[in-house]
Amino acid sequence: MKNIRVIFEPEKIQVEVPSGSKIISAIEKSGIYFELPCGEKGICGKCGVKVIEGAPPPNETEKKLLGEKVKDGWRLACQSRINRDSTIFLENRAASYHKILTSKTLHGILRKPQIKKKLINVEKITLENPVSLQEHIARHLGVGIEKVSPFILKDVVDYNGAAETVVFHNGDPLAVEKGDTTSHCYGIGFDLGTTTMVLTVFDLIECKELISVVRPNPQIKFGDDIISRIDFSLRDDGLEVLHRIIVDEINRMIDEAAKVSGIENHHIYQFVLSGNTVMEQIFLNLPLNSLSKIPFNPLMKGPVEISAFRAGIHINPEGIIFVFPVLGGFVGGDTAGLILTTGIHKSEGIQLGIDIGTNGEIVIGNKNGIIAASTAAGPAFEGGRITFGMRAQTGALERCWCEEGEIHWQTIGGNSLKGFCGSGLVDLIAVLRRSGIIDEAGRFQENSDSVFSHMLKNKNNGFVFVLEPEKNNSVYLTQKDIREFQAAKAAIRSGIEILIKKAGVDPKDIEKIYLAGALGNFVNIENIKNLGMLPGFPTERIIPSGNTSLASSLLFLCNSELRKDIAEIIKKTRVIELSLYPEFQEVFTDSLFF
Ligand code: FES
Known part of the structure; x- marks a missing residue:
């Protein structure tokens, strides 16, 4: 098949693709970031591009979704196939860099980052002093030789006595770098949502956010909620496909964030990820079979810590990938993050946390114990x-x-x-x-x-x-x-009602209600109360809390002491499965009304 040339305006990026390729294939080849909100299903009509030269005839889907615009050359990138040299204008490129609202959450943060660097000067190895580099470093750090893996010395094999930088993870040597790199030390916080993913690069020396990148979860094309992802994972190579696509997209986000902020990937040593159970297990390539049937048991519980090399993530290969703990059922690391960020596990009074997302999570409790549940709100x-x-x-x-x-x-x-x-x-x-x-x-x-x-x-x-x-x-x-909308708000409301009942709490006694998730920060609280998504809590007790999943991963990067809090949260939290409660359906149906 012959190749054709495609030029993308306004950047004038040129690529070659086989004749008959979809426009989206050419966009992907160009490396230009482009959103496909419905995952190429041809139902949202939001992947419109203007074909200035070489427009193929529109198909029925394009006529229906784009209307009159097809006459001006508009086509759907996920539908239209090009057969000759073309020039295409990409108007709908999404802004993918965002400054997110973390400064408030990170205010007063205790600065005890898990990753630290130290510059050392080790004497030259000579015939008179023929010890190994491993021994030299261990001696210099005042630690046993077993603490210094020879694999972390790969970058300094031609060591000649100059200054070297040792990277530590919670006090243990993690890597040794040539020369003085002490001013370059970064970590990444990552919120792996069912619909949206957010990555933030954090400067661990300055304790400040450098850049955030927001992307839709590319698994959307295999289903827009966690149940359809589980179903897909049960096919022959389904899990591998879901895992690969997410790891590749995360790596693209990291590469892009590093490039835009002018840092090197190998100076990033920690990647902290938080998401619901299904998203976390897919990220770790763990089968979802046990989540597909009652009693919806996850394969993992507790936090997972593995090397970046093993996880295939584009940070320093010796870097650490930390995945927030699953608490039970579909209640995953993002809920642990909600509790950690809001401090419900330390509170005297009863508090309620609601994370509004495709998979909604609700927690209620205080320092004496917490009950948590997830509810399928949809996207x-x-x-x-x-x-x-x-x-x-x-x-x-x-x-x-x-x-x-x-x-x-x-x-x-x-x-x-x-x-x-x-x-x-x-x-x-x-x-x-x-x-x-x-x-x-x-x-x-x-x-x-x-x-x-x-x-x-x-x-x-x-x-x-x-x-x-x-x-x-x-x-x-x-x-x-x-x-x-009604189904989504009823899922949240019924979850709240049942959790309050199971906790045996009078709603009047709930001292704070944290509203987390992308919606939580910007929504008009009176409106969601009037529409019946929340019971009639006094407005002054409702606290918009932003993206607590992402905030918790950043807090964790900056404060090694939070490991104790995470262990405490796992111990104190009991997860219940809402759908197993006979009253759920009735409460849900009642909650559909405005
Ligand atoms: S129509 Fe939705 S991505 Fe193309």
């Missing part, structure tokens, strides 16, 4: 399964309100409206519910006297709420989107 809060859903990035509706009978909104970056992220979706549904255009069962009301009735349109035999009715290709909300 709606992160933009998944919502027709115009998107992650919190430029153009996403982030706030929405009603003023003098008109609907107003604000998008991220102030750009034109492209879709809804979680906080915008909550606001919009709350506004529509208040106006009466959605009833308490979540149905659109065609004949309501809502001031927004003129924005309710008929599309494909159903009603949709159109935000900019004067525009041809306006963003809209469908009845199915509202159903997805």
Whole structure:
């Protein structure tokens, strides 16, 4: 098959691919980062690119999802196959670098990093003093020779008596580097979410965040929730496929973050990962069979620590990969991170923690004991399964309100409206519910006297709420989107109700409610209360806590003493499986209503 040439604008990056390749294959070959929100299923319509030269005829999916835009050369990168030399404009490239809100969480952090460096000057090895380099280093550090593995001396084989830098992990020599590298010492915190992944590179000398990279989890193409990932893993080479794709993507994120921040991968010595049980086991290539059936037992429990070389992660090969402990069932390291970051395990009073994500986690307790559960909320809060859903990035509706009978909104970056992220979706549904255009069962009301009735349109035999009715290709909300939202909020609410009951606690006695996850920091608390996602807790007790999964991995990088806290959390936490409680279905059904 002959090759064709593809040029990507505006960077003018040129690649060659076999004729008939999908546009996405050419994009991948170019190394340009490009998001595929529905995992190439051809249902979200968000991978549009403008083919300036060489556009193939649009297929039916493209006509349906892109409408009039196909006439201007717009095609779906995941659908369209190119057969001749082409020039393609990539308008929808996502901003993949984000400054995240860690400064507040890391305020007052105790600086006891697990990785430290020390410069040493060892005398020259001579005929009169013919000891091995291993002995020299051990002697210099004042430790037994068994503490200095000969494998960590690989970089200094032609040692000639100059200064060397020893890298320590919790006091044990981990690597020896030529020359003085003491000012280059980095670690990575990683939140491995079912839908979204966030990586932060941390400077362990300055104790500050250097860069964060956010990416969708590439496993989405194999299913958008943990149950479909488990199912896929049970196929012949399913687990290997899921494992490989995630490790490759993590490595791309590390390489990119290192390049952009001007650091060397081999100066990164620790990688701390936190995620739910399924994500962590896939990362470690551990079978998920036992999670596919009652009693949903994980294969691992407790933290895992392995070398970067063994995990295949692009940091210093002698570096340490630390995976946060699974607490039981589907309650994984991200929940341990939620408890660690908020300090529920040390609190006198009863506290509640809710991590709102595709796999929602809920914990309740105090220093005397904690009960935890996971609840399958689905990806709606992160933009998944919502027709115009998107992650919190430029153009996403982030706030929405009603003023003098008109609907107003604000998008991220102030750009034109492209879709809804979680906080915008909550606001919009709350506004529509208040106006009466959605009833308490979540149905659109065609004949309501809502001031927004003129924005309710008929599309494909159903009603949709159109935000900019004067525009041809306006963003809209469908009845199915509202159903997805209801299922997600009911999963969270029923989890809270059952956990409170099992803990034997009066909701009035819960002194703090931590709201974690991407949604937690930005959502309008009154709106989620009004929509029934939370019971009627006093607003002043609800504390938006951001991404506690990521924050905990950064805290751990910076403070070796937290190992004790992690052991304490494992000991104090009891996990329950919500679906095994007979009342779950009833509470869930009740919670669907607004
Ligand atoms: S339609 Fe291409 S990624 Fe969704």
